[in-house]
Amino acid sequence: MQSKDVPGKPFTVVIDPGHGGQDPGAVYRNIREKDIVLKLGLKLADYIRENMPDVQIVFTRDKDVFIPLHQRAAIANNSHADLFISLHANYCGTPSITGTETFVLGLHRSEENLEVAKKENSVILLEEDYSTRYEGFDPNSSESYIMFEMVQDEYLDQSISMAAFIQDQFKNRAARKDRGVKQAGFLVLRRTSMPSVLIEAGFLSNPGEAQYLNSDEGQSYLASAIYRAFKDYKISVDTRSDYKLVTQQTAQSRTEQISAPVEKGTNTSPAANRKITFSVQLAVISTRIEPTPSNFNGLTPVFVREQNGMFKYFYGRESSYEEILKRKNEAAKHFRDAFITAFELDNQIPLKKALRKSDQ
Structure with missing residues (x-):
């Protein structure tokens, strides 16, 4: 194990x-x-x-x-x-x-x-x-x-x-x-x-x-x-976790090479049917607030998802890891603990899994 x-x-x-x-x-x-x-x-x-x-x-x-x-x-x-x-x-x-x-x-x-x-x-x-x-x-x-x-x-x-x-x-x-x-x-x-x-x-x-x-x-x-x-x-x-994760060092070295994943319909491989996107998770709180710029220090777009009675707030949605890094740096000025997360279609998935899939 x-x-x-x-x-x-x-x-x-x-x-x-x-x-x-x-x-x-x-x-x-x-x-x-x-x-x-x-x-x-x-x-x-x-x-x-x-x-x-x-x-x-x-x-x-x-x-x-x-x-x-x-x-x-x-x-x-x-x-x-x-x-x-x-x-x-x-x-x-x-x-x-x-x-x-x-x-x-x-x-x-x-x-x-x-x-x-x-x-x-x-x-x-x-x-x-x-x-x-x-x-x-x-x-x-x-x-x-x-x-x-x-x-x-x-x-x-x-x-x-x-x-x-x-x-x-x-x-x-x-x-x-x-x-x-x-x-x-x-x-x-x-x-x-x-x-x-x-x-x-x-x-x-x-x-x-x-x-x-x-x-x-x-x-x-x-x-x-x-x-x-x-x-x-x-x-x-x-x-x-039936995939093999790369080490953090390897993942970091690959970020400069990662580009937007292939859009659905442009390739017949299984990977082409997976839409990987990246967002910045800002906060998890017990109450819902409107995801307007005034509530999030001017950040936009912000969207919210409810899970297990808690509300998660995300900033941006990018297909490029390089672009989400820029948004993360911007968000960190106001939300010190903000971090990058990933979605496959509409399901949140581990970031390392997304990096691996987006590079296939």
């Missing part, structure tokens, strides 16, 4: 047990979140090693130590990981609430989701000079979370897919209450450069669920469910 981004590189998953060291996380009597999620992560790794030996596993922590949020993301990025899984347990003021939920990066749609993000982000208060490192972000201030309104995540679709697999397995394999796939502003997810999810495996504030989370049987069921979800996700990635 090799990563499609770099030939010969194994698929790499980062397991991130939350909290640790002087940060116990949520606590119910003598049951601590940091201990539960570490055991859960170790069991998950055992399942993957036993059944998918070609997958490379990287831990942000495999013992009881404190790892700052920015270092957790750096470990994942430096490992060139293909997937990031952050493990947590929930807590709230209503003991009757139970269930699992899996988060992806985005703006919260409810105060409940915001409170979960605040709780997990508050760990940065234990870090030295956190205000400078996180650019003045205050985890306890609702205003700080406005930054996630225009958050840009190239891997949102893959993250949602993995999250959906996890919740399906929790519900159908582990018989847990399904609280769904949600979005919220988690700093650790914002700083990772790969599909990423944050799992809340249950509520320590519920006595029964706390005992389940603290039991070897409960941890085994939950770890097995996450493993099965990972396996389903990996299969889906391999199925979609």
Whole structure:
């Protein structure tokens, strides 16, 4: 099982047990979140090693130590990981609430989701000079979370897919209450450069669920469910990625040679029936706004697509990669995280796949 981004590189998953060291996380009597999620992560790794030996596993922590949020993301990025899984347990003021939920990066749609993000982000208060490192972000201030309104995540679709697999397995394999796939502003997810999810495996504030989370049987069921979800996700990635990707260096060296693809009808080859175009993705937000120049710093044309209840905003549509590079440079003046994406006919596809197809 090799990563499609770099030939010969194994698929790499980062397991991130939350909290640790002087940060116990949520606590119910003598049951601590940091201990539960570490055991859960170790069991998950055992399942993957036993059944998918070609997958490379990287831990942000495999013992009881404190790892700052920015270092957790750096470990994942430096490992060139293909997937990031952050493990947590929930807590709230209503003991009757139970269930699992899996988060992806985005703006919260409810105060409940915001409170979960605040709780997990508050760990940065234990870090030295956190205000400078996180650019003045205050985890306890609702205003700080406005930054996630225009958050840009190239891997949102893959993250949602993995999250959906996890919740399906929790519900159908582990018989847990399904609280769904949600979005919220988690700093650790914002700083990772790969599909990423944050799992809340249950509520320590519920006595029964706390005992389940603290039991070897409960941890085994939950770890097995996450493993099965990972396996389903990996299969889906391999199925979609049945082409061989070139390295980033090779792709960059080819961009100067890429011209507009052959239009339909001018060639009888299968490639001639595929219309490849490039756009600049500006933002993903939870509300729809009119794609007028006044709403996007004068950029035009801007178009919008709805997917999974979120609205994606794109700038330009070019058949030439050279032309979209010009638009990307223009967009980056106003949208720092803008990136180039591609479409085949009307379906968004990975950029590397488009570069390969447009060169056929």
